[in-house]
Amino acid sequence: MYDVFKVLHVIGVVVLVGNVTITAYWKVLSDMTDDPRIIAHAQRGVTLADFIFTLVGIALIMIGGYGAAIVKELPLFTAPWLIAGQILFGISGVIWLGILVPLQIRQARVARSFAQGGVIPPGYRRDARLWIIWGVIATVPLVAAIYAMVVKF
Numbered sequence: 261m262y263d264v265f266k267v268l269h270v271i272g273v274v275v276l277v278g279n280v281t282i283t284a285y286w287k288v289l290s291d292m293t294d295d296p297r298i299i300a301h302a303q304r305g306v307t308l309a310d311f312i313f314t315l316v317g318i319a320l321i322m323i324g325g326y327g328a329a330i331v332k333e334l335p336l337f338t339a340p341w342l343i344a345g346q347i348l349f350g351i352s353g354v355i356w357l358g359i360l361v362p363l364q365i366r367q368a369r370v371a372r373s374f375a376q377g378g379v380i381p382p383g384y385r386r387d388a389r390l391w392i393i394w395g396v397i398a399t400v401p402l403v404a405a406i407y408a409m410v411v412k413f
Contacts, residue, residue, distance in 0.1 A: 272320025
């Protein structure tokens, strides 16, 4: 059963980190076009993908990680690498929930207003820059958590 949980955990990491990186890539490329239709379409897709794949990734990481730890009787709250991984995962989650989700919702609402070719307001551009900056900041602890899990310091 340990291997099943571990596979779920790894798939969750791939889904979450893959989604985080590819949605940022497509959002930046679409925003660079300055075409309101492309930007609005991409924003809808990024918002939907972020919620679906981020939530699925988080669920798989937690089910797989905690399941594997329980089955293997690993010391969840005393092993430094497990504590570090959980804290780093939590830091990223706080940034995602507290900053990125509100920014993304606001961008999606504004994008609907220019989806048919309207003017892209400066507020959208500001939020897009903040979303990328905070997205990179939120990704750093995820990568650090992967490091902690792999090297088990």
